[in-house]
């Protein structure tokens with residue numbers, strides 16, 4: 001049994017001294033091995049390309065429930081929770097989460113125990129018990145996890161959003177699961193939950209849709225040997241990637257105005273736009289461009305216009321749903337006490353800005369700035385915890401070409417202004433959903449979301465709103481003078497060559513000026529090698545949500 005190595009270059013940050021190797025096992029399972037001789041912990045992740053969108057309607061939460069069941073023992077390690085106990089006793093931890101299209105398992109552990117942990121971990125995917133005796137107890141565990149989520153506005157918001165999708169679309173479902181959906185409903189239909197979870201495992205778990213990352217001190221050869229030894233027995237069913245309807249929000253699902261009572265005393269407003277899938281467009285990242293401008297905070301931005309009126313305290317913009325077949329883009333505005341009384345005008349401001357972007361057309365210089373910022377941040381990328389890193393890498397392996405496994409999420413590769421213009425056409429009032437959330441709606445709502453009990457009203461846009469927002473998009477209306485594109489940023493560095501210090505400069509202890517151009521001064525002081533990296537800028541607002549734990 002041997003594996004096939006990827007012989008090309010995997011692009012990494014200039015300051016990343018770790019070694020990488022990408023291998024494909026004969027069963028088509030792909031793994032990325034990362035050798036880090038300085039790491040304090042070792043880690044591994046397995047990302048399986050199946051999630052809540054594949055749940056059967058009669059057992060919602062089944063993908064998440066299976067995630068729990070894999071921890072309940074395997075033929076090789078039959079004691080329930082033996083894996084978690086092993087990790088705990090060796091300074092490690094394990095976790096897992098189920099999102100719409102992925103189920104992700106990961107752990108970290110003291111360096112000396114990575115091989116033992118990896119062996120237990122791999123048995124999840126070769127010989128899980130999925131025993132009848134664990135089933136009832138674990139349904140209760142999922143049920144209590146859901147009970148904890150019930151008071152979380154993040155979970156409530158996500159579920160309410162999904163419930164707005166077409167009823168026959170798998171997005172319109174309940175991903176976590178509870179006693180009702182995992183036990184009572186299946187039983188009422190004569191279905192056995194344990195049988196269903198076994199079927200689900202055999203139907204959807206296959207070596208060809210798993211991506212494994214192992215991060216440790218050992219040499220790449222040793223890591224490769226371990227992965228070949230432990231993961232080659234994972235059955236391969238040559239499963240094709242699941243395809244879901246690209247249109248969860250049709251004409252009947254948009255132009256909805258929701259008034260929501262949150263748990264916490266926060267006032268916010270979101271404007272959401274269903275857009276085409278973005279997952280496979282990682283080379284061009286059209287939503288990065290749009291998130292950058294719509295979420296900008298400088299003069300002329302939506303936020304600065306709203307702040308001038310004292311209607312908003314903050315704003316974020318970016319992908320809210322990003323799946324392989326469909327996506328949504330959301331602007332979330334943190335409203336002031338006064339802003340709550342002006343939501344129609346605030347939405348008009350958003351549409352006026354979108355209209356301005358449409359008329360101006362996508363700007364190559366803005367894209368270039370994004371690319372340069374991305375390049376710089378990647379060049380000086382901070383290292384994150386091994387388990388976080390392994391998880392990010394495994395997830396990206398489902399999407400990125402092998403050379404881009406490490407850099408795929410960070411870099412802008414290709415400028416496609418036509419694609420950005422096409423995406424902008426989806427940012428229309430008649431393709432939007434607006435949600436206003438504040439406790440002032442308490443006692444004034446008529447609807448309750450089915451699983452979280454979120455109190456809300458759901459209204460069609462009024463003719464006044466439709467008229468105001470359509471005019472704002474076309475003409476800018478009263479916001480016209482307040483909105484403009486940001487000015488070019490002259491402070492994005494692109495030349496990172498180190499300046500040679502002359503002998504005199506080296507001998508002084510205080511910084512000295514070695515270059516002076518206009519408003520720019522370059523000072524020189526002696527630094528250790530490791531200190532020569534600037535702090536990277538904060539990443540653009542991106543948001544994904546999933547069933548954690």
Ligand SMILES: [Zn+2]
Pocket residue numbers: 064068142145547548549
């Ligand atoms: Zn869970």
